[in-house]
Each structure stands twice: as C-alpha cells, then as structure tokens.
Amino acid sequence: MQHTIIALVEDKPGVLNRIVSLFRRRNYNIKSLAVGPCETPGVSRLTIVTDENDSIRQNLVCNNLLKLINVIEVEDVTNVPTVIRENVLIKLQVNAANREELKNIARERNARIVDEGERSMILEVTEGVGKIQATIDILRPYGILEIVRSGKIAITRGDNGSEIKNGVVGKGTDSSRATEQVNNYLY
C-alpha cells in the first residue's frame, strides 16, 4: 500500500541528501518526492509517497525521518482527509489527421493543451482533476514523445494551518526540553 507523508524540514544544504540516504539505508522505497519552500521562511515542505505494506515499518519511516536533526515535523496523511495533486506534462506526436481527435481527447480527459507545435502538442493533466495514468494509456497509441511528472503534493483539509501537531508522529514543540538536557544528561 502506498503511504503519503508530509515533512517539514530546515532549508539547509544537504538536508534532502540526508532524507534520501535514510530511505536507501533503511531499505524503504520512495515512489515520489516533491520538495519546495512553504509558508515559513527557512522551512521546506516535502511530500513523500512510499511503498510500504507493513504498518509497523511505515511507522518506523516516520520515526526515522523525525530522528534526523533537520527534520522538524512529520505526518503520515494516508488516512487523513487530504487534497492530493500531481501534475504531468505529456508531449505528443501530432499530424494534421489526428490533431482534432487529440484535442477532443484532451477535453474529455480534463487535460489542458499548454503548447502546440507543427508536429507536436503538450498536454497537462492534474491528478485529482483528471486521471494521469488513464490519460497516458489512451494517448500512448498516438505516439508519446516525452512524459514528465511532478510527484504528488498533499495538503490536509480543514481549518488548521500547517503546524502538524496532530500527526501520527509528532515531535512536540517544547523547546525548553533540549536545553534542559545540556546539564543533566550526562552519565
């Protein structure tokens, strides 16, 4: 089963490397990964889709992510009401004979035509608005030149902001705890 995880991480050099290295090291499979800045300066937001059947191992994915010093919050949103989107750009071979047919297909599949060349056409499909895989399957016989997918991005529904405090796994926000340990956490 696929799981969707949202992670907020410090925007520092090498952080993505740490995350990817972790997945490889612990033998977890990444299906897709999307990264970008979020509403807080200095914080990046990741949406990671994993392919992990075992629920215990899935929980360990989250805990392992949290263990990284630069990872601030992690939430597994697989079973939470969420808006999920993924974009794909498909470049097609087009000729005079099938151009109109392809435009019709695009309309039916909720795909946008974002570029038209003499012998090509680029369609954009958004998962959730249209269906990416079904559209690709339909278009394949016409001759697909290139496909690029953005990876999934996810945002939870409801009135709460992005402070992921209600997550399955949460780090808590008691910032005094770490400093408390400076003096008293010796042998």
Added chain:
Amino acid sequence: MGKENKEMTGAEIFWECLIREGVEVVFGYPGGYTLPIYDALTRYQDKVRHVLTRHEQGATHMADGFARASGKVGVAMATSGPGATNMITGLATAMMDSSPIVCVTGQVPTSVIGTDAFQETDITGATLPVTKHSYLVSDIRDLASSIREAFFIARTGRPGPVLIDIPKDIQNAKTEFVYPTNPIILPGYHPPRRATGEQVSKALELINEAKRPVILAGHGVLISGTSNQVRELAEKGNIPVATTLLGIGSIPDQHPLNLGMMGMHGKAQANHAVQNADLLIACGMRFDDRVIGKVSTYSPKSKKIHIDIDAVELNKNIKVDLAINADLAVVLRQIIPGVKARKHAYWTRKIKEWEKDADRRDILNKKTDVLIGAQVINKIWEGTKGKAVVVSDVGQNQMIEAQYYGHDEPHTHITSGGLGTMGFSLPAAIGTSFAVKDREIWVVVGDGGIQMTISELATAVQENANIKIAIINNGYLGMVRQWQQLFYNARYVETPIYSPDFVKVAEAYRMPGYRVDKVEDIIPTMRKAQAHQGPVLIEFVVEKHDTVYPMVPAGEPLHEMVRRPHAQSDAKDN
C-alpha cells in the same frame, strides 16, 4: 576571558570552542588541511592535550573509549581525504553503540570543493549513514555555533558521533569571536523526557501483575546513569535482571537478581528466563538480533514493556505491548514508587534451577595441560579483584571476557558491541586511560584483533598509558573458526593466522612483554605487569580449538543453546 570579542582565526576559534566545551584531550593525526588548526594549538597547549595516534581509526576509537569511560564527549581529529575516510570505521562503531564523539576533519578550501582537489573527499556525504549529524562549515561565522551544536547533539538524547568538516580557508579566515551563549535551538531536535501518566499506570499494572518478570538492561542504562534505579526497581519488585553485552555492569555481577548476559553467548539461565517470562521490562536496549535469536519464538509468553529514548528502536525488531519513548532516568523515577513488593516464589525457584546448569563451573574445573581462555579471564578477574576497567576486542576473547569477568560497576566494561569492530580494544583502552586514573585498565584481545591496530602500541608507549594488554592467542581468528567448526564441517578456511613474536614486538616498542602458557604463571605475571607504571603486554598461549559455549546459532530460538559437549562429565568432577 580577555579574549572575548577579539578578532581570531578559524583555527583559534576552534580551540577556544573546544576549551569551552570542557575538552582537555583530543586524539588526532595532522595533515595538509588541518595545518592551521595544528599551528594554533601551540597557543592552547596549556589547556588541551593532543595525543598523536598512529592511524586516524585509532584516534576515533580512543575518543570512543574516552567517552564511554568518562561520560564526556571524546574528540578525534584528522585531515581531509584519507585521514577522514580512515575515521569511518570509528564513526560507525560509535554510532552503533551510541557513543558521544565529535570527529573533526580538515577539508580542501571552499573555492576548490567539488573539483577533486588533492586529498579531497566528500566526507560529510560519505559518513551520512554513520553519524548522528554532521556539519560542513562553509562560513567562518558559523564555526562557533556549529561546534557548540555538534557537542550538544553528540551528548544529548541518544548519544552518537557528530562530524565537523572544516575547510582550510575557514581555518585561516578571521572574524570577531563572540562565543554564543543563547540556548541552543534546533527546531527539529527534542529528545523526549517523560512517560505519559497513562503509560506509567499501564506499566505498573503489568509489573505488579507479573508472575515471571525479567528486566532487560541495555547500554541505555549505563548512558542514562540509571544502574542504581534499575537495581532499585529489581529489588523492590524482586525482578531478575538480564543484561545485553553493553549492559554489563548495570547490576553487580554477584547480585542475587543478576541473571547475567543474555543472547547468543548469554548464560543459560538468562536465556531460559527470557524465554519463559510473562513480562519483559526492556530498559535502554534495542532487541538486537544477537539478543533475540529467532524473532518468531522470542519470549512467546510475555507481555513486553520497552523504554527507549530513540523512538526508532520501539517496535523495530520485536513488537511490544507498551512502548515508552522517553528518558529512562525520568521513566524509572515515575514508575518505581508504584512498584509493589513481590516474592515470585515459583519464578525464583525456577531460576535457581537453571543457575545450576551453568557452563562456567565446568570449564574452570577442566583439567588440561594447555591454558583455556576462560581460565585466563577468570584469573585476570581474580588478580584485579574484579575492579578493573576491561576493554575487550571482538570475537571469542570478547565473549569469554563477558562470561568470565564479573563486572560490578557501570562503565567498567568497554567493547564494540553493535558493529563488532576488531582492533577496537587497544586504542579504546588508550583513550580510557585518559579518563580513568583510579583503576587498572586491562585490554583483552585476540591475536587477530591486536594485529589490526597494533601500531597504536607506539601511542601507548609514547603516552605511557597505564594499560595491561592481554593477548589471548589461539592461533586462529577464533570466532570465525568456531562458526566453521559448527556450521561448515570444520573446514578452517583462512582462519589460522600467523602472528609475530608478541614478546619481541613489545620489546621493539620498548615496553615490557611476557608470555604465559601455564595457569600457575598467570597471577605472578600479572603482578609484574601491575607493578609497572605504563603499558605492558602479556601473551597468553591458549587452547587452539576452544569454543565459546553456550551458543545460540544465528536465527535459532533463544532456548535452543548448543552446550559444551563435555559439560555433564566435567560437572561431576566438581
């Protein structure tokens, strides 16, 4: 501090920061890209002692041994490239055993990073899986805060190694030095503290209702300084304690509730108790495969409480009924007051029965013409009154040390458990000698392991480290030979190992060296070694084909131990 707010080089700031972290000794090896730091050392030599090692791996193990013996952060230094890559084994060793060390590496100047410059290695990249965290300092203004954070991260939470990579131009750059005094804020780092009220009451319910409980004490007990609390919990609830290899010392060896080490080469009574328990209280341990044997048959009748500061360890190898992600010291304070006194009459009787079935007595009473490793360790225990810090290596020597040297106090048993790093013991003991001044320090090492880091004998002599090195020489890579004997039809492929004349090696390094091959010579030779202030090497020539028993073959149920074949007949002699 008159030096505050003064313009300083990165190299000077480095030493200033180390001194503020309380560092008094560092273990290292200089090179092209740490020259500025070493040059600046001339101005700090009254405050920090630098120990020149013979290999960077040795430096990391020394820092590790120092850290485990003292509870302070150990520091190792190396140059870029090969110096840095030589540290990887030491970092991995410290990572597996949660040892707080900070490793500092030089790096090529920032202007040429990524160009395959001379002695350039992406060491923060290479060490990613074997460090708790790492820093590549790319701005002089980040240097002081990076060092401060590195020490903080190394020693807090679940301790571990942190690497700081400092390019040469950063070491030479100048800036006004202001030591940060604000609290360290790492938005993604909050080691847990307390158990919830619900967890405490659930734990108490399980503990007070248990009829056959066992406490499993791991390295976390020593790290969190809770050996007294664990003992209190054990005594209050009359609960026997089994330890992991790294948990040895968390309860006195002769304590009536001590079952001894469990696992692959654990004591029979410890393994039987774990398998028959109705409650396991796992404290600061991680259910390593060497401890659990076959997962599906592990302690099948028990409820399990697991307390660990690292959430990742909970439900990783063994599914538990109550997982508490918190600081063991705090949890035990929360739990102990509610623990009720219990007799556990049946359980106590049962454990007494299993105790009679020990391998220990058999081998010690064995009459042979050749020395047996177990006898040597037993004599070392006797000759040090059980009070020494023993740093063991890896393999048969490590297991017989764990079985036959009764450790009574925390931090007196140092060994590479998780990674099983051969060659660890000699450098780790040298590091230990900078932390431990009031006890004897003994190294127990095989003829294979000693040859992996034998160059550090020079460091031991140079520093006059007061360590006594016991080489248990059986002419084999003994533990691998044992597996070949038991599981590969005794085909001893590449396990017989040629060794130099160790006594002459000692002589060549200008230290006393002795060879012992008779039981009656062990104590007198030890006395000579103990009388000498400084390193001494003793080679014990032991039975070549001795095997460590009991043994749970890898992946087999914990109670199905292979026992010493002559156990029954020898027991009758006693």
